[in-house]
Amino acid sequence: MPLFWLVLIVLGLAVAGYVAGRGRALRLAGGDSRVLHSLPSYYGAHVALLTLVPAFAILCLWVLIQPLVIENRISAKLPETAIAESSTRALVMSDVRRVAEGLDVAVAAGAMTADEAAHMRSELTDVRNRLGAVGVALGSDVGPEVLRAAQAYRALAARGHLAMTLVVLTAALGGAGLGIARSRADFRARNVVETAVRYLLIFAATVAILTTIGIVLSLVFNTIEFFKLYPARDFFFGTTWAPSFGGGSELGILPLLWGTFYISLIALAVAVPIGLFAAVYLSEYASGHTRAIAKPLIEVLAGIPTIVYGLFALLTVGPLLIRVFGADGVGIMQAGTAVMTAGLVMGIMLIPFVSSLSDDIINAVPQSMRDGSLGLGATRSETVKQVVLPAALPGIVGAILLAASRAIGETMIVVLGAGAAARLSMNPFDAMTTVTAKIVSQLTGDADFASPEALVAFALGMTLFVITLGLNVFALYIVRKYREQYE
Amino acid sequence: MYDNPLTKRQTLTQEVKFSARGVNVFYGDSHAIKGVDVDIEDKTVTAFIGPSGCGKSTFLRCLNRMNDTIDVCRVEGRITLDGEDIYDPRVDPVQLRARVGMVFQKPNPFPKSIYDNVAYGPKIHGMARSRAELDEIVERALRRGAIWDEVKDRLDAPGTGLSGGQQQRLCIARAVATEPEVLLMDEPCSALDPIATAQVEELIDELRQDYSVVIVTHSMQQAARVSQKTAFFHLGNLVEFGETGQIFTNPRDPRTESYITGRIG
Ligand SMILES: Nc1ncnc2c1ncn2[C@@H]1O[C@H](COP(=O)(O)OP(=O)(O)OP(=O)(O)O)[C@@H](O)[C@H]1O
Ligand SMILES: [Mg+2]
Numbered sequence: 001m002p003l004f005w006l007v008l009i010v011l012g013l014a015v016a017g018y019v020a021g022r023g024r025a026l027r028l029a030g031g032d033s034r035v036l037h038s039l040p041s042y043y044g045a046h047v048a049l050l051t052l053v054p055a056f057a058i059l060c061l062w063v064l065i066q067p068l069v070i071e072n073r074i075s076a077k078l079p080e081t082a083i084a085e086s087s088t089r090a091l092v093m094s095d096v097r098r099v100a101e102g103l104d105v106a107v108a109a110g111a112m113t114a115d116e117a118a119h120m121r122s123e124l125t126d127v128r129n130r131l132g133a134v135g136v137a138l139g140s141d142v143g144p145e146v147l148r149a150a151q152a153y154r155a156l157a158a159r160g161h162l163a164m165t166l167v168v169l170t171a172a173l174g175g176a177g178l179g180i181a182r183s184r185a186d187f188r189a190r191n192v193v194e195t196a197v198r199y200l201l202i203f204a205a206t207v208a209i210l211t212t213i214g215i216v217l218s219l220v221f222n223t224i225e226f227f228k229l230y231p232a233r234d235f236f237f238g239t240t241w242a243p244s245f246g247g248g249s250e251l252g253i254l255p256l257l258w259g260t261f262y263i264s265l266i267a268l269a270v271a272v273p274i275g276l277f278a279a280v281y282l283s284e285y286a287s288g289h290t291r292a293i294a295k296p297l298i299e300v301l302a303g304i305p306t307i308v309y310g311l312f313a314l315l316t317v318g319p320l321l322i323r324v325f326g327a328d329g330v331g332i333m334q335a336g337t338a339v340m341t342a343g344l345v346m347g348i349m350l351i352p353f354v355s356s357l358s359d360d361i362i363n364a365v366p367q368s369m370r371d372g373s374l375g376l377g378a379t380r381s382e383t384v385k386q387v388v389l390p391a392a393l394p395g396i397v398g399a400i401l402l403a404a405s406r407a408i409g410e411t412m413i414v415v416l417g418a419g420a421a422a423r424l425s426m427n428p429f430d431a432m433t434t435v436t437a438k439i440v441s442q443l444t445g446d447a448d449f450a451s452p453e454a455l456v457a458f459a460l461g462m463t464l465f466v467i468t469l470g471l472n473v474f475a476l477y478i479v480r481k482y483r484e485q486y487e
Numbered sequence: 488m489y490d491n492p493l494t495k496r497q498t499l500t501q502e503v504k505f506s507a508r509g510v511n512v513f514y515g516d517s518h519a520i521k522g523v524d525v526d527i528e529d530k531t532v533t534a535f536i537g538p539s540g541c542g543k544s545t546f547l548r549c550l551n552r553m554n555d556t557i558d559v560c561r562v563e564g565r566i567t568l569d570g571e572d573i574y575d576p577r578v579d580p581v582q583l584r585a586r587v588g589m590v591f592q593k594p595n596p597f598p599k600s601i602y603d604n605v606a607y608g609p610k611i612h613g614m615a616r617s618r619a620e621l622d623e624i625v626e627r628a629l630r631r632g633a634i635w636d637e638v639k640d641r642l643d644a645p646g647t648g649l650s651g652g653q654q655q656r657l658c659i660a661r662a663v664a665t666e667p668e669v670l671l672m673d674e675p676c677s678a679l680d681p682i683a684t685a686q687v688e689e690l691i692d693e694l695r696q697d698y699s700v701v702i703v704t705h706s707m708q709q710a711a712r713v714s715q716k717t718a719f720f721h722l723g724n725l726v727e728f729g730e731t732g733q734i735f736t737n738p739r740d741p742r743t744e745s746y747i748t749g750r751i752g
Contacts (some may be wrong), residue, residue, distance in 0.1 A: 352724060368593060370556070374581075377586075
């Protein structure tokens with residue numbers, strides 16, 4: 001029975017269990033739901049939970065563990081002769097799996113009977129040809145040991161699957177039965193459901209946390225791998241970035257960090273004043289009508305994909321800047337792709353982040369604060385400057401730092417707008433590149449994944465991660481500090 | 488009065504400070520104040536009484552144009568301060584509010600230190616030439632707000648960290664620090680204990696020597712104690728206005744009588 005059907009059947013059982021549990025509780029209460037400890041639907045939910053949770057837990061574990069067990073068993077039975085021909089046990093096992101899968105495909109496509117697949121002998125049949133006919137390409141002819149192992153593999157898998165189906169169904173039925181039996185009027189079904197909800201929430205939180213830890217660990221391990229091949233000193237303090245896939249590359253992070261920092265700085269210099277002033281206008285000066293139109297319009301900016309901003313930088317802003325600062329104008333800009341181009345466009349992209357968040361925060365400042373200030377004869381701008389903004393400062397700092405981490409992590413605009421040259425220069429009209437852009441280019445080349453030129457991407461990612469983390473911690477610190485002062 | 492700096496105000500000795508004629512206030516379509524005529528005298532305490540929602544705060548806010556900050560609010564009629572129309576387009580509401588101070592119904596100290604709360608108005612209006620002078624103004628205001636003794640050792644502590652009653656007195660101190668000619672007080676004692684209430688009433692009495700004070704209150708006793716004139720509002724109408732003694736002992740309107748004896752409201 002395919003997995004999909006099994007899942008459907010368990011779900012069906014759960015629904016039936018819900019109805020049965022609810023019905024039984026009501027019946028035992030003589031149809032009067034006031035006698036019940038919990039609402040009737042809780043009794044139903046309790047039975048459904050008992051049906052689903054154990055069955056699915058077993059199902060998930062089984063699906064995860066079965067391949068490992070089978071793999072071990074078959075691998076242990078592989079004769080040494082089969083391995084001697086090829087290189088390693090792992091490689092032979094991958095052949096075995098591939099043949100087994102191929103046989104499955106062939107049977108499913110009707111090119112082979114199940115019986116034939118199970119008992120076919122490589123001495124008599126050209127397995128490679130037969131499987132090739134149904135679209136499974138094999139690298140070499142299939143030896144007798146491999147074919148036998150593959151057949152054993154299939155047999156074991158089929159048996160395991162059957163056992164799993166039986167166990168899961170038993171668990172579901174058993175759970176349902178137990179649940180229905182417990183559905184008496186004084187049973188605290190509501191509390192059971194409450195507990196289940198709590199564990200569901202804990203489960204979700206755990207998945208999120210474990211994923212984060214997993215990502216960080218994978219970064220850390222690959223970074224360590226990189227530092228085994230390339231000295232950390234040269235990475236952190238090197239001022240040249242010159243990867244060459246032939247070896248002997250110089251992988252100094254400083255030019256990339258400088259590019260990231262410079263572009264983010266320009267972006268924030270554009271986004272923070274404009275975003276903040278727009279937010280102040282919207283929340284303090286604009287009429288409700290203006291606000292209702294203007295705010296969504298600004299937020300449209302946030303919905304534009306960054307690749308579109310990248311095109312804008314490449315095709316519009318770059319040429320515009322070159323006309324003013326290029327050879328025909330001021331003469332300090334060589335090409336359209338430059339730190340300034342990317343910074344300006346990224347700044348535009350960040351405006352809605354700053355303005356939207358700041359606007360919400362400024363609106364959260366109570367009207368009575370403004371009344372108090374206006375009532376003392378202060379003007380609106382005095383009120384904004386002296387009362388509203390100080391009260392909203394922690395939130396605004398948070399918004400700005402959020403925008404900063406966006407700027408640091410941005411890739412597409414940099415790739416299209418800032419060029420690809422890693423250099424340390426003060427001129428904002430030079431082409432530069434950032435950490436993120438280089439991560440992309442190091443991993444999309446066809447370098448061997450074990451070479452320092454590819455592994456450096458993880459070290460770069462790790463550095464970026466630490467910087468953003470530091471920024472967030474700093475933001476929290478600022479927010480705390482001001483909160484103490486203002487509350 | 489148009490754009491005069493605070494220090495160069497003429498001190499007119501007219502008897503009537505505020506004069507309102509045919510004042511109507513609308514919040515969108517709802518008619519909150521209906522044709523109110525009233526004269527508020529200088530060097531007098533005027534009490535506004537009336538049941539909740541009758542428009543006392545609304546009318547009070549007309550006197551320093553705080554209603555301008557509410558989008559849906561529309562004020563009709565003529566209100567003059569020292570004979571000049573305060574709704575005249577030439578009038579700067581910011582200057583007006585410096586002359587007509589206000590203490591709000593709910594205490595609203597700024598999220599700043601106690602000192603900065605009080606110094607806020609004087610700083611904005613450039614009332615002090617030196618730090619020492621500012622210190623003096625702040626101390627004087629806090630003493631008048633009957634809170635000096637409680638906060639003199641922690642002027643740098645945040646104003647929002649005070650208790651509700653202390654916050655209200657801080658707001659009173661903040662309002663008197665700018666030396667307004669008229670002080671509008673919207674239920675200033677609703678969060679205060681009897682001792683602080685007595686201190687605030689003392690302050691009101693003292694302010695009466697120089698200023699005009701308008702106070703909204705739900706306490707009949709308080710109105711009787713501190714005010715010389717009383718106005719009774721009901722459903723947006725000014726039902727009766729006169730000497731406090733006369734209103735409380737010999738009301739002319741039956742609605743006034745039922746309210747002060749506790750039968751409506
Ligand atoms: N901002 C506003 N928007 C719309 N309607 C308002 C607003 N403020 C007050 N009103 C309405 O105007 C009327 C008068 O309100 P106001 O606040 O002046 O009453 P009040 O006499 O001060 O009452 P209280 O003694 O409870 O403070 C009420 O019906 C109220 O619903
Ligand atoms: Mg009121």
